[in-house]
Amino acid sequence: MLRKTLLLILALIWCASPLMADGALIQFLAAGLPSLSSTVISGGQVYAYAAGTTTPKAIYTTNALTTAHPQPARLDTNGRLLAYGEGLYKFVIKDVASTTIFTVDNVEARSIQGIFDDPTDPFGDTLTQTTLATTNLTATIATIDSLSAPVGASIASLTIGGTPIIGVGTGTAATHAVNKAQLDAAILAYSPTSYSITNAMIASQSVNPRLLDLDYAKFHRVATFTLTTASLWTDVEWDTTVVSETSGISLISPTTIQLVDAAHYKITGCTRPRWTGDASTVALVASRIVYSTDGGSTWDEARCLQAISGREHRENEVGTLPYHGSISVPANAQVKLQVQVSNVSMLLAGWPGFDNPVAASIDIQAAGYYNP
DSSP: OHHHHHHHHHHHHHHTSSSOOOSEEOHHHHHOOBOTTSSBOTTOEEEEEETTSSOBOOOBSSTTOOSBOOSSEEOOTTSOOOOEEOEEEEEEEEOTTOOEEEEEEEEEEOOHHHHHHOOSOTTOSOOOOSOOOOSOOOOSSOOOSSOOOOTTOOOSOEEETTEEEOOSSSOOHHHHHHHHHHHHHHHHTOOOTTOOOOHHHHHTTSSOTTGGGGOEEEEEEOSOBOOOSTTSOEEOOOOEEOGGGOBBEEESSSSOEEEOSOEEEEEEEEEOEEEOSOTTEEEEEEEEEEEESSTTSSOEEEEEEEEEEEEEEOTTOBOOEEEEEEEEEOTTEEEEEEEEESSTTEEEOOOTTSSSOOSEEEEEEEEEOOOO
């Protein structure tokens, strides 16, 4: 690039002169030719041919390229010849006795005009530069491994990993949203060594194409929850959705939570058992998370989301039974919290000493990709 810039500067200087040269001086002929014994080839002969051939090619007396030297041309007593040409030559140099002294091929005579007339890029089709510092770079296509631009830099278009980024210099909220989606897709195509994401998995929703979008939800049972039958699993009915902490997950019935995305989910929560029976009575309370992957036809128990407490209780005793664990499920799986008591005098109720008492809570967070 530096070479081409210098050539352009020289061209401007040349064009500013009264006469613009057409041909280039053949330097080695003008310098004087020595023989093998290091003496000048006085009166020697110069045969000029097209490079790589025996086809005569003219050399000229001036840079105007109007008057050709004879073939062969003659060196002066100092072994020199002022000759001009354009393009590639082969020269055969002989002494006055027509004995060949040496042959030189692919000698380039190149005027500045010739450089401009030649459409060939001197650097080839591709210029590879390890480090390039520039104030102003204009390129139709550029592949850059690392790009650092100062504040105020203007980039008309940018492609990262094959993903076009639009409106780089004059972006709006709308174009930024498009760029985010495109970058999300580009990130999704990355395959770390520990886990490989394939297009087939995305197509089957084994991997969520929105990168899970950090789906999360929180639901409460605020009202007291009474169980009418002992030793029977009963679905907890949720009566409150924490809207500010819920996105991408929803209640599809009072008891059933739907997980839209295929993902690995962390689930935490608690129930608040309250004993309303006689003191010194032994009673059991248990909770579990169950999930369905077939629209609610069948339900499976999550082994790591079980909780149980069984002991002798005091009159009006309250407590907290927490649970926490995870499930990995395909898209549109359904989740329930179920409780079971050994005595219906055990119910779920918030403790009135709290400002915002709840009988039960559940918190769900998408934490990773679903790995079937």
